[in-house]
Amino acid sequence: MKERVMRILLTAIFMIIGAMLALVTISPSLHDMRLQQLIIFSLLLVFLALSYLPKFSRRTKPARKTITVIRCMQCDYKMERDFQEGDYVLKRMGTCSCGGELYIDMIYDVEIAKPLTR
Numbered sequence: 001m002k003e004r005v006m007r008i009l010l011t012a013i014f015m016i017i018g019a020m021l022a023l024v025t026i027s028p029s030l031h032d033m034r035l036q037q038l039i040i041f042s043l044l045l046v047f048l049a050l051s052y053l054p055k056f057s058r059r060t061k062p063a064r065k066t067i068t069v070i071r072c073m074q075c076d077y078k079m080e081r082d083f084q085e086g087d088y089v090l091k092r093m094g095t096c097s098c099g100g101e102l103y104i105d106m107i108y109d110v111e112i113a114k115p116l117t118r
């Protein structure tokens, strides 16, 4: 079964249980044994459903990191490194080995293949 379908189903179950509990709380005349048994049975069903939930909610959040690309104004020199605080596009980064000026060309976000472990 698809994850989305499962979630909708679970939400529906919760809503039914919630409605039943509210009904019982509001009207004392409904406090008979059969209904209580039904509620207990429903709660068991919810717990059963909940035990399946972690399997569906465990999403692998893609880890991201920011890369700064440094280029030289004169030669083809290009370097990529992790973003550091204070980096901004066109920031002067010193002098290249060729004598040209180094600057930040791009700052971008990449997805790291390794899933984020909790």
Ligand SMILES: [Zn+2]
Pocket: 072, 073, 074, 075, 076, 077, 096, 097, 098, 099, 100
């Ligand atoms: Zn250079």
